[in-house]
Amino acid sequence: MDAIATFADHVVATRFQDLPAKALGAAKIFILDTLGVGLAGSGSPSARRLAEIQEAWGRGDEARVWGNGKRLPAPAAAFCNAYQTHSSEFDCVHEEAVVHAMTVVLPVAVANAERLRGVSGEAMVTAVTLGVDVAASLGVAATSGLRFFRPATAGALGATAALGKLMGFDQPAMINAFSIAYGQLCGTMQAHTEGSELLAMQMGFNARNAFVACDLAARGFEGPKNVLEGRFGYFTLFETSGAPARVAQDLGRRWRITELAHKPFPSGRATHGILEACLALRRQPGFNGSLIDSVTARVPPLVHHLVGRPPQQEMTDSYARLCASYVAACALLKGSVTAEDFTGQAYRNARTQQLAQRITMLTQDAGDPNALTPVEVEIELRDGSRHTRKIEIVYGNPDKPLSREDHLRKFRLNCQAAARPLPADKVDRLIERVDRLEEVGAVGDLVDLMTT
Numbered sequence: 001m002d003a004i005a006t007f008a009d010h011v012v013a014t015r016f017q018d019l020p021a022k023a024l025g026a027a028k029i030f031i032l033d034t035l036g037v038g039l040a041g042s043g044s045p046s047a048r049r050l051a052e053i054q055e056a057w058g059r060g061d062e063a064r065v066w067g068n069g070k071r072l073p074a075p076a077a078a079f080c081n082a083y084q085t086h087s088s089e090f091d092c093v094h095e096e097a098v099v100h101a102m103t104v105v106l107p108v109a110v111a112n113a114e115r116l117r118g119v120s121g122e123a124m125v126t127a128v129t130l131g132v133d134v135a136a137s138l139g140v141a142a143t144s145g146l147r148f149f150r151p152a153t154a155g156a157l158g159a160t161a162a163l164g165k166l167m168g169f170d171q172p173a174m175i176n177a178f179s180i181a182y183g184q185l186c187g188t189m190q191a192h193t194e195g196s197e198l199l200a201m202q203m204g205f206n207a208r209n210a211f212v213a214c215d216l217a218a219r220g221f222e223g224p225k226n227v228l229e230g231r232f233g234y235f236t237l238f239e240t241s242g243a244p245a246r247v248a249q250d251l252g253r254r255w256r257i258t259e260l261a262h263k264p265f266p267s268g269r270a271t272h273g274i275l276e277a278c279l280a281l282r283r284q285p286g287f288n289g290s291l292i293d294s295v296t297a298r299v300p301p302l303v304h305h306l307v308g309r310p311p312q313q314e315m316t317d318s319y320a321r322l323c324a325s326y327v328a329a330c331a332l333l334k335g336s337v338t339a340e341d342f343t344g345q346a347y348r349n350a351r352t353q354q355l356a357q358r359i360t361m362l363t364q365d366a367g368d369p370n371a372l373t374p375v376e377v378e379i380e381l382r383d384g385s386r387h388t389r390k391i392e393i394v395y396g397n398p399d400k401p402l403s404r405e406d407h408l409r410k411f412r413l414n415c416q417a418a419a420r421p422l423p424a425d426k427v428d429r430l431i432e433r434v435d436r437l438e439e440v441g442a443v444g445d446l447v448d449l450m451t452t
């Protein structure tokens with residue numbers, strides 16, 4: 001039997017009462033975080049254009065685009081919200097899986113809650129937790145490096161799980177939904193390599209496709225049944241090797257949502273170990289950043305592959321957020337990395353560019369093609385002194401979690417970055433509502449608080 005049947009059984013059988021307290025707590029943390037990141041993404045010109053295009057393709061009022069309130073059919077709203085959530089590279093990630101496991105799942109679940117109306121907080125938490133289980137487990141099961149853009153491909157199947165759960169699917173319908181979603185999977189790493197807007201758009205494609213898959217399955221459409229381990233299945237075409245049956249054994253015992261990592265900076269997670277090391281060195285007594293001669297970062301091959309690109313004076317935002325030498329230079333000179341660092345004026349700053357050109361990344365084998373750590377940064381000053389910091393666990397990882405203070409600070413700043421900045425009282429009410437999400441009667445009301 002293909003492992004997809006085990007995933008379907010897990011999704012169908014799991015109830016809210018089966019979730020441990022730790023999973024419930026993590027779900028509420030990362031639902032709030034993802035809503036905030038999606039709101040912040042609404043402020044870009046690309047997000048506004050995308051919403052306008054979606055409206056031209058078909059009108060409807062099933063669900064809303066976070067941050068601007070435009071009403072669209074649910075698949076179109078989910079497309080926009082998934083794009084917004086990934087476009088600023090601020091979305092949470094499952095590090096072992098190398099999957100942004102909430103980014104497709106939550107926009108789909110929320111859009112469907114608006115479409116169905118009356119979806120409870122308990123149902124939402126259960127569906128999102130199961131969606132993350134599927135998406136992250138598929139990433140963990142991969143034993144080879146990235147071939148396709150895994151956050152989009154695994155995210156589509158995770159979103160399908162969440163949506164199928166909210167729609168009350170039985171096991172055969174859930175398998176058919178996974179199958180139909182599999183037939184639509186997309187996500188090229190070329191967009192990542194070039195820093196193209198298509199990178200975040202691929203999250204949107206797969207959010208929309210989850211709706212297509214579930215709506216077709218709900219009406220009796222079928223598909224192949226061996227989509228993970230079949231001759232032309234996921235672990236043959238999208239991943240060159242993997243062990244889905246092994247991770248399927250952990251379903252219901254290991255809750256992947258508790259393993260998600262927060263992002264403290266709006267840049268690729270693969271930059272964060274370097275940033276943390278640079279900021280730690282910058283804080284050392286007597287350290288003078290103006291005297292930096294060179295910076296060397298020793299990183300696993302995946303980190304170099306993802307963010308080892310050269311800095312340029314003319315960069316797209318998507319490229320710059322994935323350029324470790326650029327964001328490290330910002331951190332060393334300013335003591336932080338913020339949204340203000342991703343503008344044309346910031347990229348052309350001579351001092352930042354000069355320092356970025358003196359930052360070198362070297363690879364060192366970590367024994368795992370999907371490893372993001374350890375990272376070691378060495379800074380040599382002009383007086384010849386060398387300062388080194390090694391990072392084994394990056395801030396935001398569940399073993400080194402963001403403080404609640406930092407978590408809420410990030411959320412509040414993201415709410416202010418929305419296309420229509422949220423007033424403080426709505427921000428407070430969103431925090432309070434998500435903190436007790438399991439008591440909320442209609443999750444669609446959350447979106448009321450995300451529009452002004």
